[in-house]
Amino acid sequence: MDLHRLLQSLPFIEAPEENDEIIGISNNHQKVEKGHLFICIKGHSFDGHNFAEEAINKGAVAIVAERPLQLEVPVILVKDTKKAMAILADAFYHHPTQKMHLIGITGTNGKTTTSHMVDSIFKDAEHSTGLIGTINIKIGSKVLETKNTTPDSLELQKVFHEMVEEKIDTAIMEVSSHALVQGRVNGCDYDVAVFTNLSQDHLDYHHTMAEYKRAKSLLFSKLGNTYSTKHPKFAVLNADDEVTELLASETSAHVVTYGINKAADFQADSITYHSHGVTFKLLSPEGEREIHLPLAGEFNVYNALAAIATAYVSKIPFHSIIQSVEQAKGVPGRFELVNGGQKFAVIVDYAHTPDGLENVLRTIQQFADKRVFCVVGCGGDRDPSKRPLMAQIACKWATDPIFTSDNPRSEDPSAIIEDMKKGVVGKRYLIEPDRKKAIECAIDLAEEGDVVLVAGKGHETYQIIGDKVYDFDDRLVSLNAIMKK
Ligand SMILES: CC(=O)N[C@H]1[C@@H](OP(=O)(O)OP(=O)(O)OC[C@H]2O[C@@H](n3ccc(=O)[nH]c3=O)[C@H](O)[C@@H]2O)O[C@H](CO)[C@@H](O)[C@@H]1O[C@H](C)C(=O)N[C@@H](C)C(=O)N[C@H](CCC(=O)O)C(=O)O
Numbered sequence: 001m002d003l004h005r006l007l008q009s010l011p012f013i014e015a016p017e018e019n020d021e022i023i024g025i026s027n028n029h030q031k032v033e034k035g036h037l038f039i040c041i042k043g044h045s046f047d048g049h050n051f052a053e054e055a056i057n058k059g060a061v062a063i064v065a066e067r068p069l070q071l072e073v074p075v076i077l078v079k080d081t082k083k084a085m086a087i088l089a090d091a092f093y094h095h096p097t098q099k100m101h102l103i104g105i106t107g108t109n110g111k112t113t114t115s116h117m118v119d120s121i122f123k124d125a126e127h128s129t130g131l132i133g134t135i136n137i138k139i140g141s142k143v144l145e146t147k148n149t150t151p152d153s154l155e156l157q158k159v160f161h162e163m164v165e166e167k168i169d170t171a172i173m174e175v176s177s178h179a180l181v182q183g184r185v186n187g188c189d190y191d192v193a194v195f196t197n198l199s200q201d202h203l204d205y206h207h208t209m210a211e212y213k214r215a216k217s218l219l220f221s222k223l224g225n226t227y228s229t230k231h232p233k234f235a236v237l238n239a240d241d242e243v244t245e246l247l248a249s250e251t252s253a254h255v256v257t258y259g260i261n262k263a264a265d266f267q268a269d270s271i272t273y274h275s276h277g278v279t280f281k282l283l284s285p286e287g288e289r290e291i292h293l294p295l296a297g298e299f300n301v302y303n304a305l306a307a308i309a310t311a312y313v314s315k316i317p318f319h320s321i322i323q324s325v326e327q328a329k330g331v332p333g334r335f336e337l338v339n340g341g342q343k344f345a346v347i348v349d350y351a352h353t354p355d356g357l358e359n360v361l362r363t364i365q366q367f368a369d370k371r372v373f374c375v376v377g378c379g380g381d382r383d384p385s386k387r388p389l390m391a392q393i394a395c396k397w398a399t400d401p402i403f404t405s406d407n408p409r410s411e412d413p414s415a416i417i418e419d420m421k422k423g424v425v426g427k428r429y430l431i432e433p434d435r436k437k438a439i440e441c442a443i444d445l446a447e448e449g450d451v452v453l454v455a456g457k458g459h460e461t462y463q464i465i466g467d468k469v470y471d472f473d474d475r476l477v478s479l480n481a482i483m484k485k
């Protein structure tokens, strides 16, 4: 695409005289190739403006920047390069999300689980789907590794473009609060925006719950206000979460609700819990239906309701939705049972927030009749204020809490554990900073009928200590410990 045509997507920009053919866009100088447009991003660790010259040496033919730069190629000045990048990426890839049904899921917990459920429902109804989230990116059967839950706008629009080429009709994606604030999803033309819940996390980044709430609300306030030709738009909201009122008031989309405690369009009633799942009565616009959900825990009832409502407003036949939900498969690292023939349950779960941890431990309480071991740590370089809360919750619901390391990153693991300890008074717990030893310790101590929960890292196959990434998989470490025993 030529530069002038590309710049038409940015209003109020004066196009330079030169009109080179732009064959790619990059915001990382290392990825620049001949004919690229280089966008300078002032980030949290680096300032991309400092790499503009190197980008030109590698073949960049034009630069987008936030401040004047003396360079031998055209420099296009904008107020916010991150936001401009999203608009340019959308235009460069010919507005891919206008050509598909796009579902965005946000909330503190349950995004990955809900998005996998929605994906299965669409696939079972013969749709071709794309999935973008914490675990990976899927374009039909092709799987791509990813660093972030929500990729930056360049990677995102490239992925959507590939989805269009692969004739994907529906894309389902997790939308993190970081992505909303940083404009990674600007230019995405959502048809359905889904809210799971809001509880404490990421205060290192958003500072206050009010700011965190505002970040989440961006997905809904922008929905239906776009130039989109796709209509109608739906906001699928959790009636039991107090933030829903705000989200409903800020969106111009049709609001559809789901929940358990308050009246909702899709409501679960008469819930019974058993070890292998949950049975409930679904009250819906299609009448009442008994649902057998093969996933444990009240939180999964919420995830299933969100998925049902999302599929329903997307016009998936109701009987097909129900059939699919009743065959829901677990998501890797979410309440994943590790079975090495032992006489006690070992569960690996990605709970890494106070609310997530409490939900999982409460679910375990519903079937555990003996001791509950909880191996738990908190991530370094992440919201420190959740540490004492998570420790407190582990001590409240588990008989035998063991505090350990998660991904300490640049922090001292014992300092993180010290932060956790501040949340506990008068309760016995063990401390073992080495995560492998902590898991082995729980499994060694466990006896018939006990439950061991290994929380926080779920599907992760690594542990980040300092700036090194080591192989580490809670499921494999647990299985080896069971075998050793
Ligand atoms: C704090 C944060 O959100 N950082 C994100 C942000 O990075 P940044 O803009 O600060 O980038 P930077 O590293 O300072 O670099 C600035 C610019 O210089 C360029 N550069 C840099 C170095 C170089 O040698 N050459 C070069 O050109 C970079 O390409 C970039 O354009 O934008 C990047 C691209 O989108 C993200 O990958 C990165 O996520 C980091 C890795 C991260 O850990 N983020 C977490 C907090 C996060 O976003 N998490 C959420 C999930 C949260 C949840 O659980 O809900 C997520 O969506 O993943």
Ligand SMILES: Nc1ncnc2c1ncn2[C@@H]1O[C@H](COP(=O)(O)OP(=O)(O)OP(=O)(O)O)[C@@H](O)[C@H]1O
Residues within 6 Å of the ligand: 107, 108, 109, 110, 111, 112, 113, 114, 134, 149, 174, 196, 197, 299, 300, 302, 303, 333, 334, 335, 349, 350, 351, 352, 355, 356, 357, 359, 360, 458
């Ligand atoms: N609806 C829910 N409400 C509260 N807790 C939940 C819910 N669904 C899942 N959880 C708990 O939170 C953990 C993370 O779930 P999931 O991966 O689906 O959330 P997520 O929002 O994608 O997380 P992340 O922000 O890290 O990507 C699960 O392992 C489970 O313990």
Ligand SMILES: N[C@H](CCC[C@H](N)C(=O)O)C(=O)O
Residues within 6 Å of the ligand: 149, 352, 378, 379, 380, 382, 406, 407, 456, 457, 460
């Ligand atoms: N998306 C979350 C994942 C946390 C997972 C936990 N294992 C940790 O490393 O803190 C985050 O980046 O905060």
Ligand SMILES: [Mg+2]
Residues within 6 Å of the ligand: 111, 112, 133, 134, 135, 149, 174
């Ligand atoms: Mg996720």
